[in-house]
Amino acid sequence: MELKEIGKAAVAARYKIENLNTNEKNNALIKVAEALVENSSDIISANEIDMENGRNGGMTAAILDRLKLDESRIRNMAEGLKKVALLEDPVGEVMDMSKRPNGMVIGKRRVPLGVVGIIYEARPNVTSDAFGLCFKSGNVVILKGGSDAINSNKAIVKVIREALCKCGITPDCISLIESTDRAVTVEFMKMNEYIDLLIPRGSAGLIKATLDNSTIPVIETGTGNCHIFVDKSADVNMAVNIVVNAKTQRIGVCNACESLVVHRDILKEFLPEAVKALKEYNVEIRGDKEAMEVCMEDIIPASEEDFYTEYLDYIISVKTVGSIDEAIEHINKHNTKHSEAIVTEDYNNANKFLDKIDAACVYVNASTRFTDGEEFGFGAEIGISTQKLHARGPMGLKELTTYKYIIYGSGQIR
Amino acid sequence: MELKEIGKAAVAARYKIENLNTNEKNNALIKVAEALVENSSDIISANEIDMENGRNGGMTAAILDRLKLDESRIRNMAEGLKKVALLEDPVGEVMDMSKRPNGMVIGKRRVPLGVVGIIYEARPNVTSDAFGLCFKSGNVVILKGGSDAINSNKAIVKVIREALCKCGITPDCISLIESTDRAVTVEFMKMNEYIDLLIPRGSAGLIKATLDNSTIPVIETGTGNCHIFVDKSADVNMAVNIVVNAKTQRIGVCNACESLVVHRDILKEFLPEAVKALKEYNVEIRGDKEAMEVCMEDIIPASEEDFYTEYLDYIISVKTVGSIDEAIEHINKHNTKHSEAIVTEDYNNANKFLDKIDAACVYVNASTRFTDGEEFGFGAEIGISTQKLHARGPMGLKELTTYKYIIYGSGQIR
Numbered sequence: 062m063e064l065k066e067i068g069k070a071a072v073a074a075r076y077k078i079e080n081l082n083t084n085e086k087n088n089a090l091i092k093v094a095e096a097l098v099e100n101s102s103d104i105i106s107a108n109e110i111d112m113e114n115g116r117n118g119g120m121t122a123a124i125l126d127r128l129k130l131d132e133s134r135i136r137n138m139a140e141g142l143k144k145v146a147l148l149e150d151p152v153g154e155v156m157d158m159s160k161r162p163n164g165m166v167i168g169k170r171r172v173p174l175g176v177v178g179i180i181y182e183a184r185p186n187v188t189s190d191a192f193g194l195c196f197k198s199g200n201v202v203i204l205k206g207g208s209d210a211i212n213s214n215k216a217i218v219k220v221i222r223e224a225l226c227k228c229g230i231t232p233d234c235i236s237l238i239e240s241t242d243r244a245v246t247v248e249f250m251k252m253n254e255y256i257d258l259l260i261p262r263g264s265a266g267l268i269k270a271t272l273d274n275s276t277i278p279v280i281e282t283g284t285g286n287c288h289i290f291v292d293k294s295a296d297v298n299m300a301v302n303i304v305v306n307a308k309t310q311r312i313g314v315c316n317a318c319e320s321l322v323v324h325r326d327i328l329k330e331f332l333p334e335a336v337k338a339l340k341e342y343n344v345e346i347r348g349d350k351e352a353m354e355v356c357m358e359d360i361i362p363a364s365e366e367d368f369y370t371e372y373l374d375y376i377i378s379v380k381t382v383g384s385i386d387e388a389i390e391h392i393n394k395h396n397t398k399h400s401e402a403i404v405t406e407d408y409n410n411a412n413k414f415l416d417k418i419d420a421a422c423v424y425v426n427a428s429t430r431f432t433d434g435e436e437f438g439f440g441a442e443i444g445i446s447t448q449k450l451h452a453r454g455p456m457g458l459k460e461l462t463t464y465k466y467i468i469y470g471s472g473q474i475r
Numbered sequence: 476m477e478l479k480e481i482g483k484a485a486v487a488a489r490y491k492i493e494n495l496n497t498n499e500k501n502n503a504l505i506k507v508a509e510a511l512v513e514n515s516s517d518i519i520s521a522n523e524i525d526m527e528n529g530r531n532g533g534m535t536a537a538i539l540d541r542l543k544l545d546e547s548r549i550r551n552m553a554e555g556l557k558k559v560a561l562l563e564d565p566v567g568e569v570m571d572m573s574k575r576p577n578g579m580v581i582g583k584r585r586v587p588l589g590v591v592g593i594i595y596e597a598r599p600n601v602t603s604d605a606f607g608l609c610f611k612s613g614n615v616v617i618l619k620g621g622s623d624a625i626n627s628n629k630a631i632v633k634v635i636r637e638a639l640c641k642c643g644i645t646p647d648c649i650s651l652i653e654s655t656d657r658a659v660t661v662e663f664m665k666m667n668e669y670i671d672l673l674i675p676r677g678s679a680g681l682i683k684a685t686l687d688n689s690t691i692p693v694i695e696t697g698t699g700n701c702h703i704f705v706d707k708s709a710d711v712n713m714a715v716n717i718v719v720n721a722k723t724q725r726i727g728v729c730n731a732c733e734s735l736v737v738h739r740d741i742l743k744e745f746l747p748e749a750v751k752a753l754k755e756y757n758v759e760i761r762g763d764k765e766a767m768e769v770c771m772e773d774i775i776p777a778s779e780e781d782f783y784t785e786y787l788d789y790i791i792s793v794k795t796v797g798s799i800d801e802a803i804e805h806i807n808k809h810n811t812k813h814s815e816a817i818v819t820e821d822y823n824n825a826n827k828f829l830d831k832i833d834a835a836c837v838y839v840n841a842s843t844r845f846t847d848g849e850e851f852g853f854g855a856e857i858g859i860s861t862q863k864l865h866a867r868g869p870m871g872l873k874e875l876t877t878y879k880y881i882i883y884g885s886g887q888i889r
């Protein structure tokens with residue numbers, strides 16, 4: 062199908078589904094989940110073609126692993142949809158309703174955004190995850206997945222569309238752009254007439270390309286150069302635990318800690334303990350001069366570049382500061398507005414850090430790894446926003462909605 | 476000053492002012508208001524240069540009128556700032572705070588966006604209005620006004636900066652881009668490193684140019700192809716009043732009615748009355764075939780183009796439909812997602828219209844002219860958003876803020 066045709070079908074579908082009731086949506090999600098499991102052999106066969114192409118094309122083992130689908134992964138995708146069915150439906154909530162002096166009653170009603178475009182790379186599970194969240198929040202989704210996963214995505218979308226049809230719901234709730242031509246992707250990013258929001262999910266390069274080319278509103282997600290500041294009053298044991306957890310519990314995620322900022326007055330007490338613990342996980346430590354002086358053998362020099370780097374790897378940078386103000390300035394200059402933490406026993410410094418750090422999530426005495434839809438109690442997330450408009454931090458179902466003012470009058474004129 | 480220098484100064488200023496308390500901000504707003512009045516002769520002299528250039532350049536009377544500043548208009552600008560001082564400070568509000576199962580306490584704190592860029596045309600009063608709203612909400616503002624008003628804007632910004640200095644507040648809370656080079660404007664639209672939000676205020680052309688060029692998040696404002704649907708059950712008298720008010724009360728505004736959609740069953744009863752009333756204001760009426768048949772002499776033919784047109788003039792289009800569903804489809808196809816109204820006595824049709832119309836503001840039995848920050852009770856507005864992300868409809872102080880998650884832990888790791 063041509064891009065424009067997909068857009069038109071999506072707009073038509075969105076008007077059909079925006080007022081589906083919660084039971085209808087939940088029922089469809091469960092039916093789609095069952096269909097994925099029932100058709101798993103078809104999906105796995107299609108995935109095998111992508112895997113074969115990937116192997117022939119010299120794809121790395123890590124990317125091949127992300128691309129791979131098997132019975133258990135398809136069951137997980139299905140479970141994900143069933144979990145979304147259990148989440149509260151955000152659509153229809155009415156907020157701030159009040160009567161104006163002239164007698165008009167005004168309120169804000171939560172409504173779907175309309176059509177959401179998702180651009181992603183070779184993770185076929187995103188196909189069903191994104192569908193589930195968009196559908197439950199009353200949105201139509203148009204997907205542009207990575208060309209490496211095209212056969213897998215086609216197979217998954219086919220199953221979802223067929224299952225929707227069986228529920229009497231238009232299959233155009235989900236569409237896949239099958240062309241793998243880059244020009245088509247750029248055209249997709251300019252379809253303001255049909256698409257209300259574009260969410261790129263993937264590498265920093267993908268996000269930048271989307272921002273540069275899109276004329277549709279974009280939500281930037283998932284770049285995290287996250288810091289932990291160990292204040293001079295920190296509980297050393299707690300600080301070491303938090304740093305090790307935030308750095309090593311999962312290495313390739315956007316809420317992992319990439320940089321350690323340490324108050325000079327606690328450096329000698331804290332750093333050797335932290336270095337010892339990090340070394341057990343083979344973390345490479347790149348520090349400034351003062352840090353190196355404390356832990357000579359275990360730290361290599363950090364460049365200014367390091368302090369801007371999201372490693373997504375067993376590497377961490379260390380910066381020494383003389384005050385909390387210096388720490389805050391350093392972090393606000395180098396961070397990506399994702400998640401930042403202070404470890405402190407000082408009441409005023411805890412509050413100052415919460416006040417002055419510019420990030421989606423600011424922590425006192427906890428690991429940055431908690432920045433996550435599940436952990437925040439949203440159940441699931443479509444991504445973690447690092448921009449300031451519309452939604453910040455983990456984006457759940459509510460963040461996939463907007464509102465409209467509804468006004469009940471009785472003939473008022475101005 | 477170079478653009479980059481302005482950007483850097485703005486970012487430095489934003490960290491300084493984001494935690495000013497409400498009294499400090501209100502006090503400064505009042506001092507700035509007083510300074511504008513005290514320095515009105517300087518501002519008027521500068522404005523005279525712009526007026527002279529405008530007259531020599533063949534500027535229309537309407538635009539010259541927008542450009543003109545006199546004692547009374549400057550006093551109005553000052554009053555506007557004092558009114559903003561009286562509005563509630565949105566910054567600092569904490570929402571949805573709760574304890575998670577692991578003991579962490581999570582909440583959303585309302586914070587300023589940071590740096591807001593405003594691009595506007597030859598309305599020098601926007602200079603102080605935009606400053607007032609941005610400053611009260613804790614934001615720094617960078618202004619790019621129309622080249623026709625450059626001398627006026629320079630004079631106003633100079634007065635504001637000096638008054639801020641006298642209050643001990645950094646003058647970089649407001650900056651004006653003085654270059655009138657278009658390339659500089661385009662560069663401004665790509666300053667993601669420094670600017671969090673861009674709001675174009677002005678013509679559809681300005682807004683489109685901003686959307687096409689900006690890599691910064693943009694809020695689209697103020698294009699309003701607003702409809703009134705007169706249902707078959709409408710109170711004819713009420714319908715005529717609402718249509719006349721929405722079309723003629725103020726002609727050049729985005730919430731004026733541009734198109735009338737009439738149910739066939741009430742056409743003969745309603746349309747002659749409406750036409751008669753509109754003709755008293757010399758409104759030109761462009762209708763479809765059925766409308767023309769009812770009011771032969773007073774209606775000229777409408778083209779499909781007419782139904783997409785925001786006239787901002789004494790012109791209205793008329794479309795006849797056979798059902799509320801047809802009306803909804805027509806409106807959703809042609810509107811700009813601004814404000815739409817139904818006039819009806821039918822309970823189910825009122826609800827259907829509220830449910831199915833996609834617009835920032837959906838009215839039952841009231842004029843579209845109420846879509847306005849003052850009328851909605853926000854006190855003032857920076858514009859009326861016609862997009863769906865972040866804010867919809869009139870944008871007041873709250874809509875110039877974002878939130879950050881603040882998390883109080885006690886050593887939690889994942």
